[in-house]
Amino acid sequence: QSALTQPASVSGSPGQSITISCSGTSSDVGSYNVVSWFQQHPGEAPKLIIYEGTKRPSGVSNRFSASRSGNTASLTISGLQGEDEADYYCCAHAGSRSLVIFGGGTKLAVL
Amino acid sequence: QLQLQESGPGLVKPSETLSLTCIVSGDSISSRTYYWGWIRQPPGKGLEWIGSVYYGGNTYYNPSLKSRVTTSVDTSKNQFSLNLNSVTAADTAVYYCARHGSSWYENNRFDPWGRGTLVTVSS
Numbered sequence: 001q002s003a004l005t006q007p008a009s010v011s012g013s014p015g016q017s018i019t020i021s022c023s024g025t026s027s028d029v030g031s032y033n034v035v036s037w038f039q040q041h042p043g044e045a046p047k048l049i050i051y052e053g054t055k056r057p058s059g060v061s062n063r064f065s066a067s068r069s070g071n072t073a074s075l076t077i078s079g080l081q082g083e084d085e086a087d088y089y090c091c092a093h094a095g096s097r098s099l100v101i102f103g104g105g106t107k108l109a110v111l
Numbered sequence: 112q113l114q115l116q117e118s119g120p121g122l123v124k125p126s127e128t129l130s131l132t133c134i135v136s137g138d139s140i141s142s143r144t145y146y147w148g149w150i151r152q153p154p155g156k157g158l159e160w161i162g163s164v165y166y167g168g169n170t171y172y173n174p175s176l177k178s179r180v181t182t183s184v185d186t187s188k189n190q191f192s193l194n195l196n197s198v199t200a201a202d203t204a205v206y207y208c209a210r211h212g213s214s215w216y217e218n219n220r221f222d223p224w225g226r227g228t229l230v231t232v233s234s
Binding site: 003034045052104 | 171
């Protein structure tokens with residue numbers, strides 16, 4: 001099972017909105033709207049920011065939102081802030097009870 | 112507050128077995144609601160799920176690693192473990208442990224994570 005496809009990098013200015021895509025197949029992203037998203041700052045462990053497709057854990061800013069269309073999931077960050085500069089990973093349930101796959105990761109630069 | 116902490120050797124020789132333990136504090140590993148997972152990240156690269164284990168012993172693994180991986184739970188010590196055998200330089204990575212829900216739609220809901228431990232495979 002190949003990794004989900006994410007752009008290597010995206011950038012935006014403070015206050016702007018950006019969207020990170022996560023492309024999969026009909027066997028993973030397309031079949032199950034339960035994609036999760038993680039934020040990882042350098043030298044730190046990943047942090048869950050979206051689960052079950054669109055839900056935010058307690059304490060995660062509502063500037064983070066997610067959606068899905070077909071085989072592609074998307075993470076949108078609105079009102080960009082410097083602290084949002086990090087790597088972002090999507091993660092999908094992949095068609096059987098025994099498989100979880102991650103995206104390759106996207107580096108977000110806040111210019 | 113639930114906390115996870117990985118422990119184990121930072122250096123493993125090629126062809127040997129990588130063994131790590133994740134110590135769980137703040138909650139019981141015997142919770143029927145959760146699985147306990149391992150994820151790794153090679154230096155400068157992305158995340159890869161390795162496998163997950165339930166307190167009762169149920170396990171499931173990434174098919175690409177399944178032939179070399181075993182995971183187990185020690186409820187008396189509130190910890191779980193990872194063994195990866197026949198390692199090569201390609202197994203050099205930061206290894207994380209994390210908790211996720213036991214329902215199928217929660218198997219990618221990894222939260223929280225341990226801080227991670229770097230394991231280098233080198234002679």
